[in-house]
Amino acid sequence: MNRLSQETSPYLLQHANNPVDWYPWGDLALQKAKTENKPILVSIGYSACHWCHVMERESFEHDNVADIMNEYFVCIKVDREERPDVDAVYMDSLQAMGTRGGWPLNVFLLPDSKPFYGVTYLPPQNWVQLLKSVNNAFVNHYDDLASSAEGFVENMVQSDIKKYGLTSSSDGYTVEALDEMFEKLKQNFDTVKGGMDRAPKFPMPSIYKFLLRYFDITQNPEALAQIELTLNRIALGGIYDHVGGGWARYSVDDEWFIPHFEKMLYDNAQLLGIFSEGYALTQNTLYSERIHQTISWLENEMLSSEGGFYSALDADSEGVEGKFYIWKKAELKEILGEDFEWFAKLYNISAHGNWEDGYNHLHLTNYVAQTAKAAGVYEEHFEEKYQNALKKFFVARASRIRPGLDDKILASWNGLLIKGLTTAYQATGDEKIRQLAVTTGHFVSEKMTQHNRLWHSYKNGKASITAFLEDYAAVIEGYLGLYQITFEEKWLREATALCEYTITNFYDSSEGYFYFTDSEAEALIARKKELFDNVIPASNSVMAQNLYVLGKMLDRSDFLDLSDQMLAKMSKIILTDVQWVTNWGALYCQRVTPTAEVIIVGENADDLRKDFDRFFVPNKIVAGTKTSSKLPLLENRTPLNGQTAIYICYDKTCQLPVTSVEKALEQLA
Numbered sequence: 329m330n331r332l333s334q335e336t337s338p339y340l341l342q343h344a345n346n347p348v349d350w351y352p353w354g355d356l357a358l359q360k361a362k363t364e365n366k367p368i369l370v371s372i373g374y375s376a377c378h379w380c381h382v383m384e385r386e387s388f389e390h391d392n393v394a395d396i397m398n399e400y401f402v403c404i405k406v407d408r409e410e411r412p413d414v415d416a417v418y419m420d421s422l423q424a425m426g427t428r429g430g431w432p433l434n435v436f437l438l439p440d441s442k443p444f445y446g447v448t449y450l451p452p453q454n455w456v457q458l459l460k461s462v463n464n465a466f467v468n469h470y471d472d473l474a475s476s477a478e479g480f481v482e483n484m485v486q487s488d489i490k491k492y493g494l495t496s497s498s499d500g501y502t503v504e505a506l507d508e509m510f511e512k513l514k515q516n517f518d519t520v521k522g523g524m525d526r527a528p529k530f531p532m533p534s535i536y537k538f539l540l541r542y543f544d545i546t547q548n549p550e551a552l553a554q555i556e557l558t559l560n561r562i563a564l565g566g567i568y569d570h571v572g573g574g575w576a577r578y579s580v581d582d583e584w585f586i587p588h589f590e591k592m593l594y595d596n597a598q599l600l601g602i603f604s605e606g607y608a609l610t611q612n613t614l615y616s617e618r619i620h621q622t623i624s625w626l627e628n629e630m631l632s633s634e635g636g637f638y639s640a641l642d643a644d645s646e647g648v649e650g651k652f653y654i655w656k657k658a659e660l661k662e663i664l665g666e667d668f669e670w671f672a673k674l675y676n677i678s679a680h681g682n683w684e685d686g687y688n689h690l691h692l693t694n695y696v697a698q699t700a701k702a703a704g705v706y707e708e709h710f711e712e713k714y715q716n717a718l719k720k721f722f723v724a725r726a727s728r729i730r731p732g733l734d735d736k737i738l739a740s741w742n743g744l745l746i747k748g749l750t751t752a753y754q755a756t757g758d759e760k761i762r763q764l765a766v767t768t769g770h771f772v773s774e775k776m777t778q779h780n781r782l783w784h785s786y787k788n789g790k791a792s793i794t795a796f797l798e799d800y801a802a803v804i805e806g807y808l809g810l811y812q813i814t815f816e817e818k819w820l821r822e823a824t825a826l827c828e829y830t831i832t833n834f835y836d837s838s839e840g841y842f843y844f845t846d847s848e849a850e851a852l853i854a855r856k857k858e859l860f861d862n863v864i865p866a867s868n869s870v871m872a873q874n875l876y877v878l879g880k881m882l883d884r885s886d887f888l889d890l891s892d893q894m895l896a897k898m899s900k901i902i903l904t905d906v907q908w909v910t911n912w913g914a915l916y917c918q919r920v921t922p923t924a925e926v927i928i929v930g931e932n933a934d935d936l937r938k939d940f941d942r943f944f945v946p947n948k949i950v951a952g953t954k955t956s957s958k959l960p961l962l963e964n965r966t967p968l969n970g971q972t973a974i975y976i977c978y979d980k981t982c983q984l985p986v987t988s989v990e991k992a993l994e995q996l997a
Contacts, residue, residue, distance in 0.1 A: 333949070336787045337407040337723040338734045343384060343472065344977050347394035350405045353414055354693035361402040361439040367466045369401040370416050372408050375734040376577075378592035378649045380432045385647070393456055400463040401436075408433070409639060409738060410785055412796060413845050416856045417484065422446040424483045438464050441853050442477035450603070457674035478805035484854035488497070489839050489897070492859070497800045498901035499568040501919040503545060508540055509906040509913055510551060515906060516671045518582065527582035529577065531562055532682040533598035538910040539916035540605050541946050560608050562599070566691035571721040573618075573625030575599055577863075581726045585691050586683055589650040589731070589943045590823060593630060593741040594864050596622055600748035604755035608944040619752050622917035624763060626745075635771035636786060637742055642683055642732035652731050654687040662865050664726045667717050674714075716805065737786040739776045742768055743802030750809030754941035762813055769810045772803055780825040794849040797842050797858065798946040800830045801870035812950045813941070815933060817959065820881060827887070829879055830871065840893050841868050859898070865911035868894065879948050880923060884982075895919065918947050924996055928952035929965045929970025939989045940974070945996060 333344035335352055351357035361368045373380035374950055387393045397403050407919075408415035408431065418435040421443040428448070435446035444463060444899050453851040465473055486493065498506075513535070518525040522530065536555055543551040562568065565584030567576050574596050576587030600619060607615035630638045645652045657679045661668045671677065674696070681687045692699055696714060702704035749765035752758075776783045776791050782799045783791035807823040810816070834842040836857070844856045844867065858866045872894040877885030898912045906913045926948050928936050933952040941950070966975050967984075973985035976995040 333796055334563075336785075336790075336792070337375075337410050337736060338732070339373060339377075339380075339407040339409075340405055341390060342375060342381075342406050342732075343526075346384065346388045347395075348388050348400075348403050349398045350403050353406050353452075354406055354410055357404050358441060359400055361437075361441075361639060362763065364402070366402050367395065367462065368404060368439065369443065370404045370406060370414070370433075370435045370437060372406040372433040374407060374409050374433070375732060376588070376638070376642045377431050378588065378643040379430075381430050381642075381644055381647070383449050383455075386676055387450075387455050390452070394460075396456060396459050400459060400466075408791060409734075410736070410797065413849070413852060413856070416844060416858070417852050417854050418443055418446065420484050420854070420856065422448075424480050433995065434691045437475060438474060438477050440860040442474075442481050444473040444477040444480070460610070475903045477952070479845065480852055484856070487839065488857050488859060491514070493900060494897040494901060496893070499899070500557045503920055504521065505903060506542055506545060506917065506920060507548075509583050509916075510539075510548065510902060512530060512547075512904070513538075513906050513910075514550065514554070516627055519554065519557070521583050522554070522561035522626070523584070525582075528578050528580050529567075529584055530598060530863055531567070531579040531580055531595060532863060532910075533595075533603075534601045534865045534911040534914065535907065536602045537605075538917065539915040540602075540609065540944075541914050543609075543947050544944065545917060550765050554636050555606065556612070556711060559603060559612075559615060561693065564613050564692040564694065564696075566689050566730070568618065569625070570690040570692075571653075571718055571725060572629075573621035574629075575622070583693075586689060587650075588643060589653055590838070591628065591641040593626075593637055593639050593738075594744050596626065597741060597745035597748040598864070601751040602743075604748070604751040605944065605946065608755040608942065613672075619756060620758070623749070623752065627764070629733075632737060633765045634789075636775065637739055637745055638733060638738035638769065639741060640734040641730075642734070645729050645731045649753065650689075652725065654683065654689050656686055657681075657688065658922060659724075663720050664717055667713065667720075670700075670703075670713075671717050673703040673705050673840065674700055709904075735787065737771075739782050739784055739786075739799040739800045740819060742772055742776075743799065743804070743806040745800070746772070746806030747809045750806070750813050753813055757942060759863055759936055765810060769806060769819065771961050772806075777822075780829050782826065787924075794846050796846070797830065797844045797867040797871065798864070801867040804830075804874045804878075805870055807883075808874065813937075813953045815937070815954075817957065820878075820959070822884065823874070824878060826876060831890070840897055844872055860908050861911040866909075869898075869909070869911040869915065872912070873918075876915065876918065877949055880925065881959070881961060882953065891915075892919075921947060924948040924979075925961055925975075925977040925982075925990070926950045927961055927965050927975040927977060927982075928972065929956075930954065930964065930967035930974070932972040936972055936974060936989060940992060943989075943993060950997075 329351045330348050332340040350703050376763045406414050419429050423429050431446040434728050435443050437443050452902050516524050523529045539551050539555050561584045567579045567584045568588045577590050577592050579587050602620050603615045640811050643649050664671055674688050676682045677688045683689045746765050748769050749761055753761040776786050782795035784793040784795045784799050804823045807819040811819040833847045841857050845856050859868050861864055872891045875887040875891035902909050931954055933954050953962055971987045973984045974992040975985050976992055986992050
């Protein structure tokens with residue numbers, strides 16, 4: 329076994345038996361490269377990555393390939409989920425080389441850690457040829473490599489303000505600007521299949537977070553149509569696990585049909601929030617079903633005994649991508665018995681398969697009842713028969729060899745889940761969901777926090793790795809959600825302490841944004857900032873939102889000013905190409921109209937809050953107490969003639985208190 333056997337990352341442990349002399353990222357490997365004047369090969373991936381497994385099987389497990397790697401290079405394996413800072417630096421360099429990014433990410437560095445070449449997956453014959461070519465270049469053309477490396481580093485350390493032309497806008501926030509954003513964004517809509525007009529199809533939750541807020545302000549029916557079309561297709565398509573619950577990372581096609589089968593905590597966390605807001609807006613029961621099914625999957629398969637949630641389920645089982653989720657016709661016939669014929673028509677099951685190699689995958693494009701009627705299989709008690717069939721699948725699947733579990737617990741992804749759970753609780757009122765959110769919050773607070781500082785990763789009873797901005801941003805957002813569904817001020821205090829630590833240790837006052845890494849963390853060749861929203865929103869956009877909410881909650885003008893400054897510098901990009909900054913766009917929506925301050929005071933504060941939260945009111949903050957509080961929003965707020973009162977306020981100016989949710993909603997309108 330190589331040095332990776334001493335690591336805790338499931339991804340690194342997967343490579344512990346390779347004949348490659350792998351090192352984890354750290355001083356030992358970096359110093360070895362300098363001492364021996366060897367180039368460094370940094371290979372980056374994650375445990376649920378299908379092509380990472382393929383490259384390991386084809387190349388890293390073979391002695392003849394390992395011998396070349398060991399002779400010519402110092403080989404370092406990196407789990408991108410444990411070290412997103414290392415991944416960000418070298419992914420940036422790969423893209424600067426004109427190569428499309430992805431994983432596995434294999435980057436060649438000079439002994440001083442500067443990158444000069446990189447690739448993603450390669451088959452073994454190409455990989456061996458590349459290794460020899462890179463060694464030849466290092467030995468015979470070192471000066472050329474050094475010159476290239478300097479250029480890539482210069483690109484990485486360039487000011488983000490200059491690189492992206494970020495300048496503050498003083499035009500204010502207008503509905504007209506929102507309409508411009510929507511018109512540009514809709515040019516890339518797939519108005520037939522939902523999502524954006526491309527393949528593969530990623531859910532991209534922040535796009536629908538923006539569209540939900542845009543619709544709330546403008547009532548533009550085109551926005552609602554795209555929201556509902558996309559949520560329906562994501563809920564019904566093959567990207568959703570119809571048998572066990574939960575979403576896969578993306579679909580490889582443009583129809584949400586065949587997923588890349590890995591299930592990531594961060595996708596499911598965010599989709600819980602989007603489907604919950606969609607349910608609050610539309611009351612579509614399909615959305616509430618997916619919310620409850622996904623939470624059930626999370627509890628059954630992703631929840632640790634200590635209360636934190638694991639990171640991911642692998643795409644592969646038994647070395648085959650998706651094997652756990654796909655079916656031969658003969659298997660289905662045996663499992664379903666007399667129910668097979670109607671189920672086969674419902675899901676287009678056949679002997680040659682609806683996918684490949686005779687396999688079938690469950691996928692719908694319309695509601696189950698409507699699909700059944702169109703297929704001529706709808707009859708009395710259909711829904712009961714359908715659910716019973718899925719239960720038979722669930723039982724049969726339980727005997728299969730399961731996909732691998734990545735059992736590290738990440739602060740950032742658990743923060744995203746806390747937020748998703750708080751939104752799900754608000755929409756559904758299910759007390760079990762609230763308790764799950766609170767329990768997860770306590771886990772992060774007690775196991776992954778020390779002296780107002782977070783740790784990034786937790787495994788085997790130990791927290792490790794200095795936290796990144798993504799951790800602080802997501803956990804603060806989660807804690808703000810917890811306060812607003814419990815009125816426990818502990819969560820506000822902890823969110824504030826983490827926010828203040830972040831400003832002290834991550835903020836770059838010269839550019840007005842936060843670095844991705846702590847000032848006390850290991851220094852890499854470049855200290856990056858994360859500005860653009862992707863499958864996970866940029867940590868800077870989440871922090872800007874946090875600063876805005878905390879500023880409103882605590883009457884902290886310093887937080888509000890900082891949030892405004894960050895948003896103002898993104899205005900040019902938001903207005904010209906919002907699809908890459910939709911979480912910033914969601915914050916822009918909050919600034920177009922005043923944010924409602926919903927204040928609930930009295931013995932029944934929790935009951936009234938619960939009733940109020942059922943309604944889709946995205947541009948609000950909620951504060952409350954059963955007794956009294958020194959929070960700025962709650963000072964001098966009292967019950968009304970002994971009854972619990974709701975105060976609707978804007979910018980510290982309140983309307984007359986009311987004692988019913990209906991009257992409060994009238995004031996909001």
